[in-house]
Amino acid sequence: MTQTKRHIHVNAFNMNCVGHIHHGLWTHPRDRSSEYGTLRYWTDIAQILERGLFDGIFIADVIGYYDVYQGGVDLTLREGIQLPVNNPWLIVSAMAAVTQHLGFGLTAMVGAHHPYTFARDVSTLDQLTNGRIGWNIVTGYVDSGVRGLGQDGLAEHDSRYDRAEDFLELTYKLWEGSWDDGAVVADRARRVHTLPDTVRAVVHDGPFYRTNAIHMSAPSPQRTPVLFQAGTSSRGLRFAGKHAEGVFIGAASPEAARVASRNLRAAAVAAGRAPGDIKIFAGVAVVVGKTQAEAQEKYAEYLTHASAESGLAHFAASTGVDFARYGLDDPIPYGTGNAIQSATQTARQQGWTTRRKLLDQFALGSRYHTIVGDAAHVADELERWIDEGEIDGFNLTRIVVPETWQDFADLVVPELQNRGRYRTHYDTGTLRHRLFGRGDRLPAQHAAASYRRTEETA
Template sequence: MTKKQILLNAFNMNSVGHINHGLWAHPRDRSVEYNTIDYWTSLARTLERGLFDGIFIADILGVYDVYQSSVNLTLKESIQLPVNDPLLLVSAMAAVTRNLGFGITINANAEPPHTFARRISTLDHLTRGRIGWNIVTGYLDSAARAVGQDGLSAHDTRYDRAEDYLEVLYKLWEGSWDDDAVRADRAARVYADPAKVRPVRHEGPFYRVDGYHLSEPSIQRTPVLYQAGTSGRGRRFAARHAECVFVSATDKAAARAIARALREEAVAAGRRPDDIKIFVGISIIPGRSDREAQDKRLEYLAYASPEAGLAHFSASTGIDFSRYGLDDPIEYGTSNAIQSATELAQKKRWTKRNLLDELALGGRYPLVTGTPDAIAAELESWIDEGEIDGFNLARTVTPECFEDFVDLVVPVLQERGRYKTAYGGSSLRNRLFDAGDRLPENHPGAGFRCLTQAHSRG
């Protein structure tokens, strides 16, 4: 029986601090160089050397101002502030690699779909089909206020808006230009055949568009679609649209429950269970010996900031944990932010003390520490018992965390037959699914291919 291959993304952000907070202060950490091209191109080369499927770049448009009702700790510990645009990193990293994919987080409610469609198509051209989009709907009230709104709209309404946004994008990416619209015929002086390019006219509950897609068809047309919501509404959205889903799971049983629910909903939406690849966030500290790994873990813990992690979690749940004593019961209630984060904390009955223990490394993802063999065995167990497909590997001390994984763990995974020894496929989608560059026919986006004006809604 062929063993399931492990998929890997490096999980990162165009900022100093990301998930495991406080480690920017470690003397070997170079994350303060996040605003230089060399930092990102060097990382891209390392990841490609390790045959990573992609780099998954998170983003936010607001600030973490729930904890202590201020941004003081956020600024002191650089809790995802400052944060630069993730999209602008792609061209530089693509220029020094040939196969590495790029999953870029962009808020679906942050800009008009027409201009966003062109930006993504441009990157799909420049990367030769290596671009993915992590669809988020926002969860920070500070972000809503920053862009002129009174506050964050209701949780499910944000997904309703994203549904309308995606319908516009599918029409632009899949339906505005025929595959053979571009002739580039110098003798006939015809670059694009006017009969094979059509405007998109859309009148939806949130968006109205009347215009042509400005980019000719790229390799993938629609980028690989990532999504990270696991609330009830988020799961329905993912089941319909997502090709890769990023989930948070504290253990393998939780991962298995989420994976099964997602795949069942995908089938109910007319798709196949394996049309969705499921990634779990995880942190890894490898060493050539167990003693070396454990010493490194203790060293990292000395620089980590559990309180910064708690401030991050406050923003995720909308709860100011600074108001509670270490063992006070916490009123979680209903969240308008990340519902799955609140539900998990409520289910576990976490107190502030519990949360600080969970956030010892500054982040809340499972931590695996040990020899390459031990780590490889644990990752295999997550794949098999958790019924997932791969991992978003969170950074700790950078770049050594990724270099150590590539040098120490990847060869062992390859020896076990659980990790590729060479890249395959032409595009990011083809490498992930081995089924071509374009959306499969059973994906809702495929239904908008070659729309005629008469078939457009509105």
């Protein structure tokens, strides 16, 4: 029997700012990212992505700014390195209004919110989008952000995950346990909107958060949003194994992706879940043309606008290392750091031991793996990453907006469809159901399920 090939999941990877991953490309004459402060920019993108049958748009965010490189923000400001940056959550309603199926993976840093009000924000958007919301859980990694929040600096790396655990436990209680499914009856004749005995206060007294209150929102289609996460440090792995439904990894090769994938799935099993309970997405950049020559020409054109030094400044914030302090060929000592530990691990593993070697990696303003070629070549490479890397899909980062996603939708998607590796239509249901095919709610083996109100607990 011929084995059915798995469909490849694809999210557009973006940020509510000018310069996201491929730094310097905002200067390209066809790039529209300087329009990020307008609704038309976002609604146009959303319609392109839905036309291309993308799973969703994954919107990154950072609370703070990059001031490690050269000990300040001058380069960050000149080059627009994720600064200025706007709130990603406030643009979703506009994109949802012009689409029917596109999902939204939104980043929120745990330490910048309180679980009680955050839970209402998420329930509201999940209702408005009819169940298309995902939350990318981050714990923060730049001191500038927590200084803005009134703290002296970042808490220790693992303790930030401890806070996230407490945050999630409380939001699970609010989303899953405060309201019964049939609580809202909206019976005009009886003048009863909500049945009082089907709603209860959540009592929580954790190490970081306390609450004794009813969740303010009625249950949304998914209750708990689809849970995304990106950390792959040892502590991040345990966290992902317990909570994450989608994990975003950075990998230089399918072999590296396979190692990360197996570690993540093993972490899920260790937490009492199934290996397939996690969908794994690798970050990738694609430059595609109608011919190989056209793609190479386009790539060469993009390189003339890219800023390798800006990419290095971004990476400096990720690692906590000011690379400007080192000569081009001076050895760079990487410590464990208190920022993104997986970033320093990657640098050591890849042998990025000097500033010259790092700058080579950031030729396109980013260290993301880049695939350049015609549609057949790109499809070959994506299939290889899926099959050899044991991943489920990709976060497709923007190079030139909206050209990157238009080209992918027009050239790569039909090629993948012809190979049986990409959907030809959207399935009905929520974002969770389209990703996993087993309903709108989290499965019983997930940590959140223990907080549900069942007939037995009632």
